[in-house]
Amino acid sequence: MSTVDKSIITDPALAPEGHLKIDWASAHMPVLNTIKAQFEKEKPFTGLKVAISLHLEAKTAYLAKVVQAGGAEVTITGSNPLSTQDDVCAALVEDGITVFAKYNPDAAEFKALNMKALECKPDLLIDDGGDLATLLHSECKNLAVNLRGGAEETTTGIIRLKAMEKDGTLQFPMVAVNDAYCKYLFDNRYGTGQSVFDGINRTTNLVVAGKTVVVVGYGWCGKGVAMRAKGLGANVIVTEIDAIKAVEAYMDGFAVMPMLEAAKLGDMFITVTGNRDVIRGEHFEVMKDGAILSNAGHFDVEVNKVELEAQSNEKRTVRRNIEQYAMKNGRSIYLLAEGRLVNLAAGDGHPAEIMDMTFALQAMSLKYVNEHYKEIGSKVVNVPYELDEQVARLKLQSLGFGIDSLTEEQAAYLDSWAEGE
Template structure:
């Protein structure tokens, strides 16, 4: 049985899904073709994703392709309950997703999706993958492969492969250029700033914003904060990325120094304990802390809760903690994925490319069932190119093509000075 907040919310969700659908032309075109071709006929897909309007349109494509789909939430605060109800009612997927659920219910949702006895896994954060390997190993022989959409999940799956624990091939959607160059940079950049503003309504112009991590997500957040007039400071553990931030015109400091200057701290690292209570003790009274990484481990929330002398709800997704020294720290969205929990998730225009890449990766696994070894395999270049070409066409953009003479030059070594 599906697990929903309220099936009566479906009408609201359906309108929002249609609004996103209009802004996802690549995925819409794929859906139309697949409705005739049925390339996924017979596949059973368990998907663990943020339950948003964009995800709804991915479900539409997969079902149109002939797959049976069960969807569960990949984060307790990213589910849109009206969208979940509309997917269940209108789009042919069974949904297990309730916003704001506790940990026990979260994993009840994951297990509900696995009850479909999947042949394919579509994951965001690798919770579904880890659960099927650790708790439902009897399902593994039927699974021909999986995909993973986020940086944190790809790290987990590569670690599983290194430990010889991964039992089926995985395509890391996050590594595709058509995903991370756009989704991570422009999507995370925009919705993180959106989440900060919805949760606090602060003025970013003139504020010191510390961005922990300068990968593609960190780049996006830093660029948008800077564009709104903030003084942006980057913290990093990677020397090359730190140099990139410096040459991009940003200040680079270790966290213990950056924390003392911060009005806002945003974590985008995919690692844990990036902001500790020791860092918080150095911060200004009223400093804001938020996380744009997938899991709620980047900020030491449990330590903050146990150390604080009081806790006070200020606004939606904004809770004030008072430390023993007397100064206050404002935690956004419980330290969870800020752009999903406090804002509207990634814009449909970038998720169009991400989910088209994801859908084509699923088709690739179906077409090559039994051919790929259990490992993390790169997304084929032809999938990236197919998505990019379709997106350019949607923007009515044409580009140059190599002449035969240029192609000959680029594929030879004889031409020199």
């Protein structure tokens, strides 16, 4: 059966536009291009089936094609209902990749599409948020019979996987790609920082300069969002539960306060915590008329939509990806992209040059876990430093930059405890 016959997508006729998007992305992903050339020669995944769950847009599509170039039979599904691009799905099907994904399915269909992707009984896995891994440990245990291991893209997924490992229920090794230096230093900071405001600005068509932007959470994503908000001319407030990160935000030049205080001052709110209900009923009650809420964490639970709706008289869509909640006290609060990832649900996600490094790590980590799954065992492991550094070196080469190396004397000096003068 061909991939066309097996796949479930919205419209095969959209493929030409999808190909253009993928071609544009791949032209700006030199590191992944290098790895693709290596995979075409080495064929590290020959005879293996790989299931992928990621935000299904052009850059992800190119990663799928790189894995396919390594000899794999690839099946892909979306990791978020609103980030799937139907034209990209159609293009992948034309390229021989099985796709189970549509833009904006309801919750039941979204889950069913994820489960269909696992029916190939994959040997390897690339996951984003732990959705596929969770299914393979629950309703789809019978589909994990061939699974050697996989790689996880984001903080939320790693939290779920480590909880499984702690409980002794994790059944296969997973590489924590999110925790690699080339992921969180660049993707989480520069990628999220830029793409969040790409999504907000194209959706609202409002100015950021002069507004008070509340960044909820000061991890690597929060740092990037705060930095970009400041660069756009906003007054930035950071809220945190971690005292060390709060001090860091203060020393980076941002106001720091509890969420209940920040809620009274903010014009725009951006959540990046990976936790639930960080903006909730007590905060909605004191917000300004016209406050704009958005989320850049993986799941749509950071803004409590149930409590927001309970405090409103009416909800209506006033612009694509903007819902207005008419509050009972006469104010309006606006929620972007249904509280889902604003940078992907209302934008195109991270820049191609950023995802070039992240997806290079994904490809190399998949190769690593395939070669070492027996010795790793059922654990969550970090990306080996040599792979992280390899991706950074390839990135530097693509930019035309070089770096220094230690002389023999310098290396000996650093290795010796006796030399201190």
